[in-house]
Structures are given as C-alpha cells and as structure tokens.
Amino acid sequence: MAGPKYLTGDKAGIEEFLAKFDLFLFDCDGVLWSGDNIYPGTAETIEMLRAKGKQLVFVTNNSTKSRADYKKKFDGLGIPAKVEEVFGSAYSAAIYISRILKLQAPKNKVFVLGESGIEEELKSENISYIGGTDPTLRRDMEQKDFLSIADGSALDPDVGCVLIGLDFHINYLKMSLAYNYLRKGAVFLATNTDSTLPMAHGFFPGAGGVGAGVVKAHGKDPLALGKPSQAMMDAIEGKFHFDRSRTCMVGDRLNTDIQFGIEGKLGGTLMVLTGVSTKEEILAEGAPVVPSVYLDKLSDLLG
Amino acid sequence: MAGPKYLTGDKAGIEEFLAKFDLFLFDCDGVLWSGDNIYPGTAETIEMLRAKGKQLVFVTNNSTKSRADYKKKFDGLGIPAKVEEVFGSAYSAAIYISRILKLQAPKNKVFVLGESGIEEELKSENISYIGGTDPTLRRDMEQKDFLSIADGSALDPDVGCVLIGLDFHINYLKMSLAYNYLRKGAVFLATNTDSTLPMAHGFFPGAGGVGAGVVKAHGKDPLALGKPSQAMMDAIEGKFHFDRSRTCMVGDRLNTDIQFGIEGKLGGTLMVLTGVSTKEEILAEGAPVVPSVYLDKLSDLLG
Incomplete structure (x- = not known):
C-alpha cells in the first residue's frame, strides 16, 4: 500500500x-x-x-444537534451551507428506524438516551419516542425505581427500540431503563460510538462513552448509525x-x-x-x- | 479435571x-x-x-457499603459477624492505595467515582480524596465546565489516582473529570468491574457498567481490586x-x-x-x- x-x-x-x-x-x-x-x-x-x-x-x-441546529451553527460561523447538505448521525438513525427497521405498532416506540437533536430527527420521520430530554428522568434513582423497573411496571410496553446518542444528562435512572428495555428484547441502536468528544480544545466522553455503561451491562454492542x-x-x-x-x-x-x-x-x-x-x-x-x-x-x- | x-x-x-x-x-x-x-x-x-x-x-x-455498613446489614439480618471479618472491594482498594501504590505527596489525592462506602474506607486508611458524594458535583455539565476542565483550571493538581466504584449519581460532569485526570496521568483503579447489579429481583448496571464510560473514553482498563x-x-x-x-x-x-x-x-x-x-x-x-x-x-x- x-x-x-x-x-x-x-x-x-x-x-x-x-x-x-x-x-x-x-x-x-x-x-x-x-x-x-x-x-x-x-x-x-x-x-x-x-x-x-x-x-x-x-x-x-454529533447527535446532540439536528440538521436545523447544524445549519444555525454554519450560519453563525459564516460558512455557507444548506440544511439539505447536513447529514448527522441522529438523522441517519431516524432514517434507519423509519425506512429499514420499520417497527410495527404497538411496539414501535423508541427509548432515547440523548439530547434534543435526536428527538427532532425522530419527529421529522414521525417516530414516537420517550426518554430523551424528558425532565422527569433528570433525577436521582430512588428505591422505588429499582422495584418498578425490576417488576416492569415503570417500563412502557410499547418500546421496541433503544437508541443511544450523546447525552449530557446521562444518569443511573436512564441507564437502568435503557438496559431493562434491552433485557426485554428491544432493538439496540446507537447514533454513533465515538469514544471521545473534542470540545474547547480538550477531550470529553463521546456518545460511545456515554452509552458504554448500557453496553457493558447488556453485554452486546448496538448497531451504530454513525461513521x-x-x-x-x-x-x-x-x-x-x-x-x-x-x-x-x-x-x-x-x-x-x-x-x-x-x-x-x-x-x-x-x-x-x-x-x-x-x-x-x-x-x-x-x-x-x-x-x-x-x-x-x-x-x-x-x- | x-x-x-x-x-x-x-x-x-x-x-x-x-x-x-x-x-x-x-x-x-x-x-x-x-x-x-x-x-x-x-x-x-x-x-x-x-x-x-x-x-x-x-x-x-459491593463498593457502596463500608465494612461498618456491612456489619449493620449482618446485624439486621441476625447473622453474627465482626467488622474485622468483612472485606469489601472499597476496603481492598483503600488498602491497595495506601500500602501498595503509596502515592507520594503532593500528588496523593484520589478522585472518586462512587458512594460513601468508598469514602469511608479511604478515610480509614488516611487517604485524601475528592469527588465521591460531593454535592457540588451532582449537577448538569455547563459550558464553563467544558472550558475549565479542558484548560485544567477545574482539575486539582494533587490528584494522582482515579478510583471508580458503583456510583448511583453518575453524571457527565463526573465522567469528564475522571477521564481528564486519567489523561493527565492518574493511576486508574476500580473497586470492581461487575457489569450488573442484582437488585429487587432484577438487574441494574453494576460498577463495571457505571465506570464503562470512562474506560471507553480513556481506552484503557483500570486495575480492579474486587473479585x-x-x-x-x-x-x-x-x-x-x-x-x-x-x-x-x-x-x-x-x-x-x-x-x-x-x-x-x-x-x-x-x-x-x-x-x-x-x-x-x-x-x-x-x-x-x-x-x-x-x-x-x-x-x-x-x-
């Protein structure tokens, strides 16, 4: 070579x-x-x-931003670009779910570990989801959560897919929910599995880092929809x-x-x-x- | 055989x-x-x-409990036991740090990803630490954190070791701090790397799950001090x-x-x-x- x-x-x-x-x-x-x-x-x-x-x-x-968010970023930095020219891993995942996975109702809901960029792209493909930026999940795990997740009463029976992206609000409760949906047979997808995120001239955990806990607990890798x-x-x-x-x-x-x-x-x-x-x-x-x-x-x- | x-x-x-x-x-x-x-x-x-x-x-x-916590559990269940008979992975890690690693001052502080059980065992061996149950770290990551972690101003220069255990309050800020201490050369230890935690007749992410994000970002495994x-x-x-x-x-x-x-x-x-x-x-x-x-x-x- x-x-x-x-x-x-x-x-x-x-x-x-x-x-x-x-x-x-x-x-x-x-x-x-x-x-x-x-x-x-x-x-x-x-x-x-x-x-x-x-x-x-x-x-x-980067799955935290939708294509529209990205367009704004290009504009702000003075780089000429159109929304149609942007192809993010969140959009890639939404396309995969709607056009290839084609989850059948009623088990067609996606549990999201990620930010609004993923939610917006799922909406653009008319995919229903829970989790994501839901403020009721941004809290500590409590004793009652262990019980209700273990007995299944805290789990939405319509979830057929877990989608993991970069979630700056990762916590034990969301990890536990994602893992238990997988244990019940949900399809396991990730927007991407980048181990690190370059930011502010430094390095931080990427989507692959944020999702690694669920991967480790579950013992299986997700299908990644990013590079x-x-x-x-x-x-x-x-x-x-x-x-x-x-x-x-x-x-x-x-x-x-x-x-x-x-x-x-x-x-x-x-x-x-x-x-x-x-x-x-x-x-x-x-x-x-x-x-x-x-x-x-x-x-x-x-x- | x-x-x-x-x-x-x-x-x-x-x-x-x-x-x-x-x-x-x-x-x-x-x-x-x-x-x-x-x-x-x-x-x-x-x-x-x-x-x-x-x-x-x-x-x-189990690294969330100290030996004293365990003694209480034995008492509560009516099992005769002495504190000296209990040997947990948090204690094992403390012993390893104090008697084998022997971090030299001033770089002898431990950054903890874990609960009070680890803190108590570190105290019992006179090891100084930060992180753990510190309430100021139980919050969302903000833009200023990316800057101050990247430029090092948010990092304690005396940290020479990162110790990961089961942390029910895992978040992106603590993961980012742990990862950046490792990037600066801190020794990487884990109380244990159990992928799952059996609780309430169900399964939840274990210490290995909680720590997996830092492991993935860093690209290297910790030395585990548990079975x-x-x-x-x-x-x-x-x-x-x-x-x-x-x-x-x-x-x-x-x-x-x-x-x-x-x-x-x-x-x-x-x-x-x-x-x-x-x-x-x-x-x-x-x-x-x-x-x-x-x-x-x-x-x-x-x-």
Whole structure:
C-alpha cells in the first residue's frame, strides 16, 4: 500500500487531487472548526470548492444537534451551507428506524438516551419516542425505581427500540431503563460510538462513552448509525445518489472518518491534522488505516 | 479435571470437606442472602462453622457499603459477624492505595467515582480524596465546565489516582473529570468491574457498567481490586495471613467467586445454587471454571 501523500504547499498536487472528485463528504469538528471556533480559511475553502462546482455534504457523528441546529451553527460561523447538505448521525438513525427497521405498532416506540437533536430527527420521520430530554428522568434513582423497573411496571410496553446518542444528562435512572428495555428484547441502536468528544480544545466522553455503561451491562454492542458504520454511507447514498469513485471523504480521525471512506470504497480520503489523529499515526510502519492524502489544515487546499 | 462433587445430603462428604479447611472466604449476596432477604438457615450455618473453630471472612464486591455498613446489614439480618471479618472491594482498594501504590505527596489525592462506602474506607486508611458524594458535583455539565476542565483550571493538581466504584449519581460532569485526570496521568483503579447489579429481583448496571464510560473514553482498563482480581486476594492475605491450601472460597458466581478461589490457588471452592450461576453451567462439557464441590444451598452444610 502506498503511503499517504502530503499536499500542503503542493499546488499542482492539490489541483490534480481536486479534479478527481465531484462530491466531498466533510466531517465538521476538527476539520472546519473546533467547538465554537472556526479555523481560519474554512469559509474561503468551502467557497472555493463550490466555485469549482463541487457538491458538498457535511457528515457529522454529533447527535446532540439536528440538521436545523447544524445549519444555525454554519450560519453563525459564516460558512455557507444548506440544511439539505447536513447529514448527522441522529438523522441517519431516524432514517434507519423509519425506512429499514420499520417497527410495527404497538411496539414501535423508541427509548432515547440523548439530547434534543435526536428527538427532532425522530419527529421529522414521525417516530414516537420517550426518554430523551424528558425532565422527569433528570433525577436521582430512588428505591422505588429499582422495584418498578425490576417488576416492569415503570417500563412502557410499547418500546421496541433503544437508541443511544450523546447525552449530557446521562444518569443511573436512564441507564437502568435503557438496559431493562434491552433485557426485554428491544432493538439496540446507537447514533454513533465515538469514544471521545473534542470540545474547547480538550477531550470529553463521546456518545460511545456515554452509552458504554448500557453496553457493558447488556453485554452486546448496538448497531451504530454513525461513521464508520456503512449503514450511514448507505443512508447518505440513498439520499444523494452519488458516484463513489468520484467522491472524497475529508476528516481528522483515522478510525471514524478515514475508515468510513475506505470501507465505503470512495475514490479518495483526505485527512487534516487539525483534529484527533496525528501525522505520526498515519506514517507509522504498518498503520492499519491511512488516508490517500493529508494536509496540515483544510485551508491548505487554497494553495 | 475431575467434575465438581455434589454434597447436598452427603453427611460424610460434608464432614470430610469441612475438615480440610481452617478459613472460609464467603461471598455474601446470592450465598447468605438475596438483597434484603436472608436465606433460611444462614445464621445457623455460620454459627456451626464458628463452633467448629473455622475462621470466616466475608468478601464482597459491593463498593457502596463500608465494612461498618456491612456489619449493620449482618446485624439486621441476625447473622453474627465482626467488622474485622468483612472485606469489601472499597476496603481492598483503600488498602491497595495506601500500602501498595503509596502515592507520594503532593500528588496523593484520589478522585472518586462512587458512594460513601468508598469514602469511608479511604478515610480509614488516611487517604485524601475528592469527588465521591460531593454535592457540588451532582449537577448538569455547563459550558464553563467544558472550558475549565479542558484548560485544567477545574482539575486539582494533587490528584494522582482515579478510583471508580458503583456510583448511583453518575453524571457527565463526573465522567469528564475522571477521564481528564486519567489523561493527565492518574493511576486508574476500580473497586470492581461487575457489569450488573442484582437488585429487587432484577438487574441494574453494576460498577463495571457505571465506570464503562470512562474506560471507553480513556481506552484503557483500570486495575480492579474486587473479585476475581488477585490484587484483592493479596490484600486479604496481607491482613489475615492464612494458609491458602487450608482455605475455601464459597460463592454463587463462577466468573467472580469460583475463579477468584481457583486463581488464588486455594485448597477448595464451594458453589451454592442460590445465586447467579447454575448447575448446568458447572456440569457442561468443557466448562472453563468449576468449583471443587457444590450444594443446592449453603444451609445444606448443616447436613
């Protein structure tokens, strides 16, 4: 396998690379911005790609935001984007539940461990749910909860699926409910299983971290609908109908973004060094996942 | 390997078996009681063993209770026991930190994810700690927390160890703090890594479930100080100075209790069928862990 090509400062190499693709799938955090801080040159790079006639899709594993929330974030940071260009893992999960899982009534309710972004996307697909941001579940576990969860009286008999995403309000009560719905046979899904969440130039537990307690108790992994799961690539393809050989995945993480592009048999993968993975990782002898090309930062595409 | 011997109703076999041992290590839940319900004959069996001059140690992975809490539980159920005979995973962790890890000042503080049982045992070994039941950490994560944890200003520079146990008040803020102390190099310990907690005739996330988010984010497992970790056996031996060949482990779980006794090279292991593991599991062809003997219930030792 040829090593990844370093394109920063290589004008001709960049031109040649860009010409190979009609569509760019973009990871967001660590590529376009870090938390609420846009990287210099991001908006100009996006505009340059649009000017060249490239189609853009913003693919994010962040499940706390809906596509509409994301659109607001793009607007606030001054990056031109449309709601239809955003494809988040919460939306991916909603699409999977409504169009592939097709839960049959009455057992068609989803118990959500997550924030409003998931709820909004479930609503957009007319999926009924409980949990999520329900304020009555944001409290300590009490003795009566152990009894009513154990005997089933606290469980909604219509729940047929547990969907786990990033929940900043995770607690023992919600973990116990999710686990006991699974014990009763609910289908187990996750928006994504990212172990960490980059925020404020630091790292925090990601959706995979927040959901790990339920996974550990249950002893089985969920089907993940975010990168690198190809269930997400299939969902994107179902919506955008693109030619994989003329598509490039752009990201900062080897084990999510780049792996997602490689397993999806895309024409290319571009890694930037402004996020999680490092140059050392991709240049290491026998590195398991490497991008086709890499740049110090996205705006190096401006040449 | 000879199969396990069934001793229920076998008076001569029981006499012969008891004569081999001076010390019995007892698991509690599923052996002596289930939750708050004592099994019939438990107190009489304990008294019979004492009358025969046997030494008893009660070994439990439950980290929410201190030895003093456990003593209260024994009293309440009418089982004669002394505080010194109780050896919980919280105490095991405290012993490990004070006598083996020996953290050097100033970096000798422990960040606790757990309840008061852990705090009491740390106090008993004069170990300073933060976290635990601190009410100021029982709240939602706020934007300012992301900033102050990421830049380190919210982190106590004296923390040299993260200890995870069963925490019924787990939240994103505490998970984030624990994970970031680990990122700064803190030693990673767990009282135990039980995936589930049997309660109220049901199952709930155990210490291993509660801690799994931090483990997933950090990407490394903690050293566990509960069964079946031999770190716990070493701690028990350090306190009681017993002859392993004349010691028997009594329990209801193959993959914690019985494995603990076998790996500790004890003279014998006794399994009772009143808890988690079943007769089918130990009699299965090629069963990976089997006890030396088994009984329907503990009180069958009375003959």
